[in-house]
Amino acid sequence: MMLILSISTLAIADDKGKHDGKGDNSGNQTGADDQNETNENEAIDPMDSETGKEIRFMNNSLGAEIRILQLEKAIIKNILVGNMTIEVLKGLDFNTTTLEVILDELKIVLEDVKAANASANDSVQVFVELKNQSKNLTRQFRETIKELLTDEKIREIKQNISEIVKESIQDLTHLIKIRIRQFNRNQIYRLYGIIGETNSTFINGYINESINLSQVKLQICKMINQMAKEQKFDVFSEIKEDNIRRNIHSRDNFEHHGGNK
DSSP: OHHHHHHHTTSOOOOOSSSOGGGGOSSOOSSSSOOOSSOTTSOOOTTOHHHHHHHTTOSSHHHHHHHHHHHHHHHHHHHHHHHHHHHHHHHTTOOOHHHHHHHHHHHHHHHHHHHOOTTSTTHHHHHHHHHHHHHHHHHHHHHHHHTTSOHHHHHHHHHHTHHHHHHHTHHHHHHHHHHHHHHHHHHHHHHHHHHTOOOHHHHHHHHTTSSOHHHHHHHHHHHHHTSOHHHHHHHHHHHHHHHHHHHHHHHHHHIIIIITO
16 A cells, blocks of 8 residues: 555646646636635645645656646636626626726736746746635635625536636646646656566556556556565665655755745
C-alpha cells in the first residue's frame, strides 16, 4: 500500500473533463453545487493542503502549464455561469451592478492567468496568487447571488447552460488532457528508470488511451513486488526521496518568490 501511495504522488490524475476533479480544482464555480473539493466558503491560505498538492507538480514548466491551464478553465466556467446568472437577474428587474463589477474583476484575473508564464521562476507564486484572487471573487459573487436567488434557481441556471459551457471549454479540456498525459508519461519513464526496466507496451498503451494510469501503476507495483527484498527497499527509498526533493523544490520556489509573506 505504501508503495502504491508513493507512486501515486508522482503522477497527476487523468483529466476527466468535468470540473477536472483533482486535476482542475483551481477555482470554484459561481453556482451553489460546486464540484470543487476545497472549502469553497473560505479564501485560500497560500499553502493550504489542497494548494500544496497542486503546486507539488509545478517543479517543471509542464507541470506549471497544466495547473495554469486548469485555473484558466475553471475561471472561464465561472464567468460563463456568472454572465447567465446576471442576465436572469436583469430579466427579474434586479440591480446587477455589484455582480457585474465582480465579474469584470474576474475577467481581469482570467487575462492575467492567460498571460502567466509557466516557465518563469515565479510561476508557482503567480499561480497561487491568481487562484486566491479567483476564489475570493467567486466567493463574493456567490454570496451576493444567494441573497437574490434560491439554490434551486442557481442550479437550474447551471443546468440550462451546461452544454454551452462544455462546448466553450472543449478545446481547453482537450489540451489539458494531452498535457497531463505528457507529464505522466515523463513520470512513468522516471519510475521505470528507478526500477531499471522499461515496459514500452504499458507506456504506449497509456499514451494511446488503451491503458489507464491505474493499470500502469499496478503493473509497476507488480514489477517491484517481484524484486528481491533489498532491491525492493532501494527502489522504494529512491521513489520516496524523489517525492521529497520535488516537494521541497516546489515549496522553495513558492517561498523564495514571496509566498511566505
